[in-house]
Amino acid sequence: xxxxxxxxxxxxxxxxxxxxxxxxxxxxxxxxxxxxxxxxxxxxxxxxxxxxxxxxxxxxxxxxxxxxxxxxxxxxxxxxxxxxxxxxxxxxxxxxxxxxxxxxxxxxxxxxxxxxxxxxxxxxxxxxxxxxxxxxxxxxxxxxxxxxxxxxxxxxxxxxxxxxxxxxxxxxxxxxxxxxxxxxxxxxxxxxxxxxxxxxxxxxxxxxx
Numbered sequence: 001x002x003x004x005x006x007x008x009x010x011x012x013x014x015x016x017x018x019x020x021x022x023x024x025x026x027x028x029x030x031x032x033x034x035x036x037x038x039x040x041x042x043x044x045x046x047x048x049x050x051x052x053x054x055x056x057x058x059x060x061x062x063x064x065x066x067x068x069x070x071x072x073x074x075x076x077x078x079x080x081x082x083x084x085x086x087x088x089x090x091x092x093x094x095x096x097x098x099x100x101x102x103x104x105x106x107x108x109x110x111x112x113x114x115x116x117x118x119x120x121x122x123x124x125x126x127x128x129x130x131x132x133x134x135x136x137x138x139x140x141x142x143x144x145x146x147x148x149x150x151x152x153x154x155x156x157x158x159x160x161x162x163x164x165x166x167x168x169x170x171x172x173x174x175x176x177x178x179x180x181x182x183x184x185x186x187x188x189x190x191x192x193x194x195x196x197x198x199x200x201x202x203x204x205x206x207x208x209x
Contacts, residue, residue, distance in 0.1 A: 016160045019131035020167055026120045026127075027171040033113045034178045040073065041185050044110075047074035048192070055080075075106035075193045080200060099197045106193060110186040114179055121176035128168015135161030 051074050054067055061084060068074075068081035082102045083095060 015134050016131045016164055019127055019134070019164050022127055023124055023131075023164075023167045023171045026124050026175075027167075030117055030120045030171065030175040030178070033116060034174065037113065037178070037182045041182065041189075044073040044075065044189065047071040048076045048189070050074075051077040051080070052196075075110060075189055076196045078106055079103060079193060079197060083200065096201060099201060103190070103193055103197060107186075107190050110189055111183070114182055114186070117175045117179035117182070121172050121179055124172035124175070125168045128164045128166075128171075131164025131168070132161040135164060 048071075051064070051067060051071055055064060058064075064080060065084045068077040068084075071077040079099060079102045082105075083098055
């Protein structure tokens with residue numbers, strides 16, 4: 001079965017082969033992003049838990065700042081580190097603006113590469129559909145050339161069409177699932193970061209007072 005599928009791919013026309021190569025590229029990149037984001041979010045969540053545990057147990061700014069140097073992926077720790085590092089002016093309004101800016105930067109990190117998954121999920125089926133249409137056109141061309149609609153004449157073009165459809169869906173479905181999953185995780189962490197920023201602002205104000 002596998003051998004026949006690969007044989008059909010190698011026997012496909014140049015257009016369908018080009019479509020399959022494009023879809024293969026999207027699929028490989030999507031899976032690379034999926035594994036990368038899984039590792040990233042897993043570590044970021046663990047680091048945030050470690051930081052929040054220390055933050056709630058002991059609100060010593062210097063101690064927490066030293067801890068953030070070991071927690072490079074936690075958005076909460078990074079917000080604290082960036083805000084604490086900018087000690088030139090402890091004006092509450094300035095701190096609030098800084099926190100908003102750092103929240104935006106961390107949000108960009110959390111959502112990085114997710115647009116590619118969204119693009120794959122939305123475009124891969126249509127790219128596969130193009131290969132499908134082209135394969136059906138080849139099937140009709142074969143019928144016209146042979147003057148017969150026998151299975152031997154129609155099969156190659158139909159096989160190209162079905163393979164292009166299958167590969168397009170195989171690239172799109174995991175990308176869509178992963179995009180929705182990681183986007184929900186990113187938004188959850190962003191909300192936690194925004195809540196922490198409000199509490200952090202109060203900590204700086206108390207320290208200043």
